[in-house]
Amino acid sequence: MLRYRQQMIFITHDIDNVQAQNNVLKVFSLERKYNVVSTWFFVPKMKIDYEIIDLLVDNGNEIGVHGYNHRVILPFLKKHEIEKKLKEAIKILARYKPIGFRAPMFVRTEPLLDVVKKLFKYDSSFSKNNSFKNPFILPNGLIEIPINVSCDANLYTKGYNHMEILKIYKKEITDGSILVTHPTPYFHSNPFYEILLKFLKGNKFGLLKDLLED
Numbered sequence: 001m002l003r004y005r006q007q008m009i010f011i012t013h014d015i016d017n018v019q020a021q022n023n024v025l026k027v028f029s030l031e032r033k034y035n036v037v038s039t040w041f042f043v044p045k046m047k048i049d050y051e052i053i054d055l056l057v058d059n060g061n062e063i064g065v066h067g068y069n070h071r072v073i074l075p076f077l078k079k080h081e082i083e084k085k086l087k088e089a090i091k092i093l094a095r096y097k098p099i100g101f102r103a104p105m106f107v108r109t110e111p112l113l114d115v116v117k118k119l120f121k122y123d124s125s126f127s128k129n130n131s132f133k134n135p136f137i138l139p140n141g142l143i144e145i146p147i148n149v150s151c152d153a154n155l156y157t158k159g160y161n162h163m164e165i166l167k168i169y170k171k172e173i174t175d176g177s178i179l180v181t182h183p184t185p186y187f188h189s190n191p192f193y194e195i196l197l198k199f200l201k202g203n204k205f206g207l208l209k210d211l212l213e214d
Helices: 024-033 050-058 079-092 110-119 152-157 162-172 192-200
Strands: 008-015 039-042 062-065 178-181
Touching: 008 024, 024 050, 024 192, 039 050, 050 062, 062 079, 079 110, 152 162, 162 192
Parallel strands: 008 039, 008 178, 039 062
Antiparallel strands: none
8 A cells, every 4th residue: 555765855834825936936936947846735725826836736746635724624524524624625625636635733632634535535634743754554444644754834833934844954964854834925035945856866866646556
């Protein structure tokens, strides 16, 4: 079910709102410059720009579902309510055939993961704080692909600046790393991301779906 490729790096992006969506093309242009493909988790219940997502997919990127909206109430709803909302989320992004899910703010419950198991092929809602490094199988049979590099948003919240975060990334990122970024305007207020991509140049990059057996 899993084929963990430690010789690759897996970059993911959480598109939480329209503001972040408006910054996607900047991120995409940089990644294309450095021959990077990545996995993009979109919050469906916002004004989706399908032209942007079409461009991502046409250039070999993967699209996943990032909750329903970006509120943390979803995991705490009744199971049938969770399923209803996630089916609607999938319908909004159906043209991209999403098979991966990430919970907003990484908040998850057993009922949520049971529904994710039913509707998706994998989950990626475990952050580095959960101390999991490699993909694994949850007790309900769901494939979990955890983030194993510090989350940029968490580091920003703790007061780290761009260059401090860059140092942390350079220390933590190695073969098999799975990282998440949030492409907000602040994220691109300086050359931080391009410096990171230059540092990673020469590595092979994969999509999260590449970790699944055919």
